[in-house]
Amino acid sequence: MGVLGVDCAMMGVMPATRKKTVTPGATPRDARNLLRSGEGARALQMLGDRWCLLILRDAFLGARRFEDFRRLTGAARGTLTQRLNLLVQQGVLYRNPYGRSPGRLEYRLTDKGMGFYPVALALWSWESRWAGEFGLPPALIHKRCGHAMQPEATCGHCARPIQPVEVLFEPGPGAKTTRATPVGDERRRRTSHGPHAAGVDTTMFHSIDTIGDRWSVLLLAALFFGLHRYDDIFAAMGIATNILSDRLQRFLSVGVIERKLYSTRPPRYEYRLTAKGWDLYPFAITLQDWGTTWLPAPNGPAIRLFHKPCHHALRVRMACNVCHEPIDPHEVGVQASRGWRATRRLTRPAAPAARKKAQAVRRKA
Numbered sequence: 001m002g003v004l005g006v007d008c009a010m011m012g013v014m015p016a017t018r019k020k021t022v023t024p025g026a027t028p029r030d031a032r033n034l035l036r037s038g039e040g041a042r043a044l045q046m047l048g049d050r051w052c053l054l055i056l057r058d059a060f061l062g063a064r065r066f067e068d069f070r071r072l073t074g075a076a077r078g079t080l081t082q083r084l085n086l087l088v089q090q091g092v093l094y095r096n097p098y099g100r101s102p103g104r105l106e107y108r109l110t111d112k113g114m115g116f117y118p119v120a121l122a123l124w125s126w127e128s129r130w131a132g133e134f135g136l137p138p139a140l141i142h143k144r145c146g147h148a149m150q151p152e153a154t155c156g157h158c159a160r161p162i163q164p165v166e167v168l169f170e171p172g173p174g175a176k177t178t179r180a181t182p183v184g185d186e187r188r189r190r191t192s193h194g195p196h197a198a199g200v201d202t203t204m205f206h207s208i209d210t211i212g213d214r215w216s217v218l219l220l221a222a223l224f225f226g227l228h229r230y231d232d233i234f235a236a237m238g239i240a241t242n243i244l245s246d247r248l249q250r251f252l253s254v255g256v257i258e259r260k261l262y263s264t265r266p267p268r269y270e271y272r273l274t275a276k277g278w279d280l281y282p283f284a285i286t287l288q289d290w291g292t293t294w295l296p297a298p299n300g301p302a303i304r305l306f307h308k309p310c311h312h313a314l315r316v317r318m319a320c321n322v323c324h325e326p327i328d329p330h331e332v333g334v335q336a337s338r339g340w341r342a343t344r345r346l347t348r349p350a351a352p353a354a355r356k357k358a359q360a361v362r363r364k365a
């Protein structure tokens, strides 16, 4: 997705001293190149999928075993196997032997997988503000300061919270040469309203149902690039009309966008992000940042972002909104209900438990 620029009308120009030419405004054609070749597009190619996002959510919450992932995500065995294989192939997870019997493997996060943590934080944060009737996720506790926190996307250089209007973008050398076209099979994802099997953790279903497929995130990126009219979005995304209509409908129904009349004869509407939609910006920009770090293109980045207040290339750092310190994944806890904790209870290897029992029996004897 190239993402993360700003509404064209709000775009400024970089100071002349930097000798950077910043795109004065994304035309549908510019946007098309950026949407399809950007670092975010490559990230989406890999992870813009409901099941991959749920697997990562659970990996960050401590799940490692196949059966735990299956129960917590509610994925069918075949689907789960396929996604775990994909995440291993892409270097996001690795297989680690455990227990005594050979062939027992658990799934752990690599550094590349841990690098996705800011994206997960951004989604968690959005969910906690907007999931409402769908059930809010447990609060996050920043152990360093001891407070319940909302993670904030801040500039890695000047530490100010990132505002969409303060982010500038320009196409990089990889803009026209790298291609990350979304794959074809993009069936409508399930919604979260059906019954779930016992043990499924529905935390973050609202965000994952909203953006958990590649087309939805590309649509979001097109809106962040300042495209509002159906024809412009259609030209930039280059997807089937039924898919685009479906995703627009979905965004309207969850309140991420609204329709505004811009011409009366004949009546024509454009799509504008609501506050709830703009609040997905940290998600989009952390995804872009992850792609920049972990999926570098051979000919250089497809898109470069700059932070207007400090004039530096923008790198994102998630920070605690109470103490403003950067968030280390090991310093984050959850404050959750007993019910939620019960859902999250993970399987333990049978062998050590059986061994302990046997030892206890021996001691009594």
Ligand SMILES: [Zn+2]
Binding pocket: 155, 156, 157, 158, 159, 160, 307, 309, 310, 311, 312
């Ligand atoms: Zn800055």
Ligand SMILES: [Zn+2]
Binding pocket: 142, 144, 145, 146, 147, 149, 320, 321, 322, 323, 324, 325
């Ligand atoms: Zn803090």
